[in-house]
Amino acid sequence: MEILQEKVDDVSILNLSGRLDATCVSELKETVQTMIDAGRLKILIDLANVDFVDSSGLGTLVTCLRSVTKAGGVFKITSLQENPRMLFETTRLDRVFDMHDDRNAAISSF
Numbered sequence: 015m016e017i018l019q020e021k022v023d024d025v026s027i028l029n030l031s032g033r034l035d036a037t038c039v040s041e042l043k044e045t046v047q048t049m050i051d052a053g054r055l056k057i058l059i060d061l062a063n064v065d066f067v068d069s070s071g072l073g074t075l076v077t078c079l080r081s082v083t084k085a086g087g088v089f090k091i092t093s094l095q096e097n098p099r100m101l102f103e104t105t106r107l108d109r110v111f112d113m114h115d116d117r118n119a120a121i122s123s124f
Contacts, residue, residue: 015064017045025124026054031063034071034098046078055087056124060117062093067101079111088112092120 015032026049034042049057059075061067075091082089090112094102102108114120 015041017041019045021054022121025056025058025121027058027060027121029060029063033066033068034061034064034074035066035068036070039070039074042074043077046081050081050085050087055082055085057082057087057089058117058120058124059089059091060093061091061095061098062117064098065095067098072101072105072107076107076110088124090114090120090123092117 015030015034015038018029018031020027020029028042028045030042032038046057049055057078059078079089092114093116094113099108102111102113112123114123
């Protein structure tokens with residue numbers, strides 16, 4: 015998985031590509047924690063280029079959500095592809111996360 019960071023206004027965006035699975039979750043956790051430590055507390059995860067998420071990927075996203083929320087921040091997800099979306103819906107995590115179909119709408123919602 016590749017993680018590219020960008021910033022739009024005061025929203026920090028992590029553009030993920032590839033597979034969000036056990037092989038890369040520690041990198042995502044570390045990236046989010048670094049952002050929290052730097053005071054960047056509006057975090058948007060863009061999953062437009064992620065076609066597979068496994069249980070460890072889901073668990074990591076929940077951990078990141080908790081960490082950001084505990085620090086007083088906001089954590090959102092945008093642009094889920096069909097297969098990952100079905101997993102979020104099956105596990106009912108679509109009700110836990112603030113999820114948006116449109117990236118620009120997600121940025122504006124902060």
